[in-house]
Amino acid sequence: MSSSRTDKVEVASKPQGSGTSRGPANARPVDITNYLLARSNELAQTWSTEICGRDLGQGTGFDGMVGRFMAQLTSLLPWLLGPHSAHIQPLWDRTAELFGVMAAKRGLAAGEVIEEFQILRDLLIRTLFRDPPPEGSLSLRDTLRINRIVDRGVTLASVGHTDAMFFQYLEGPEAPGQASPDMIVREADMQLALVEAELAQIVEVTPLDTAAVAPGN
Numbered sequence: 426m427s428s429s430r431t432d433k434v435e436v437a438s439k440p441q442g443s444g445t446s447r448g449p450a451n452a453r454p455v456d457i458t459n460y461l462l463a464r465s466n467e468l469a470q471t472w473s474t475e476i477c478g479r480d481l482g483q484g485t486g487f488d489g490m491v492g493r494f495m496a497q498l499t500s501l502l503p504w505l506l507g508p509h510s511a512h513i514q515p516l517w518d519r520t521a522e523l524f525g526v527m528a529a530k531r532g533l534a535a536g537e538v539i540e541e542f543q544i545l546r547d548l549l550i551r552t553l554f555r556d557p558p559p560e561g562s563l564s565l566r567d568t569l570r571i572n573r574i575v576d577r578g579v580t581l582a583s584v585g586h587t588d589a590m591f592f593q594y595l596e597g598p599e600a601p602g603q604a605s606p607d608m609i610v611r612e613a614d615m616q617l618a619l620v621e622a623e624l625a626q627i628v629e630v631t632p633l634d635t636a637a638v639a640p641g642n
Contacts, residue, residue: 457567460558461503468548469495476541486606490613494524498545498578500534504628505574512627516620521578523616525585530609538586539579546575546597590605 463469474490497520504513521542527539553563592623 431617453513457558457563458503458507460563461499461506464552464556465499466496467501468545468552469499469546472499472544475544478543487610488528490527491612493541493614493617494520494527497620498524501620501624502545502571502574504624506570510626513624516623516627517574517578519615520580520583520620522585523613525587526589527609527613529586529589531585535583535586535590538582542575542582546572546577549575 434545472569473488473495475490476495477488498517501513501517501520504510505517524542528541533541557563
């Protein structure tokens with residue numbers, strides 16, 4: 426199994442004593458990045474469990490796929506607040522939109538995919554209140570950025586869902602070659618593997634073990 430998601434990742438930052446203020450308004454990106462990285466596995470597991478516990482869509486055959494999406498999204502989120510954000514943003518966008526596409530193929534309605542993604546915001550709020558970052562490491566700017574990141578994810582998941590439903594409507598229920606659940610899962614796995622490889626290349630870390638957050642593991 427690859428390295429634990431809770432490992433502290435070293436990110437380049439200014440050394441102490443360089444004259445940088447330590448007040449909340451000047452918090453270093455490395456602080457909130459490592460805070461979220463240390464909790465990303467827990468966030469992914471809880472998010473996946475809450476979604477699968479709702480028993481929406483086409484049954485438990487997609488639970489493992491849902492777990493992998495949660496793992497990928499929670500592993501991308503911390504890096505969006507650090508120095509790699511410009512390179513990570515396209516990966517977040519692709520993953521969120523793909524989540525919406527796969528939600529449509531799971532049989533979810535438009536409002537249901539939005540509710541599933543909004544769970545992340547609730548989990549982040551609960552985590553920040555239950556176990557707040559060290560004093561000065563979470564600025565108002567970071568808080569607003571986290572909120573905007575989740576908003577963008579919700580929007581793109583909705584876009585992906587709408588696009589998938591539109592094409593399903595054009596094809597019609599009797600269209601040949603309708604994808605089976607196994608085909609849908611394999612398609613998602615391939616796309617997520619590409620995102621994971623690109624993330625590893627950008628931040629130079631070992632790819633994370635996304636299967637670890639699938640329910641039952």
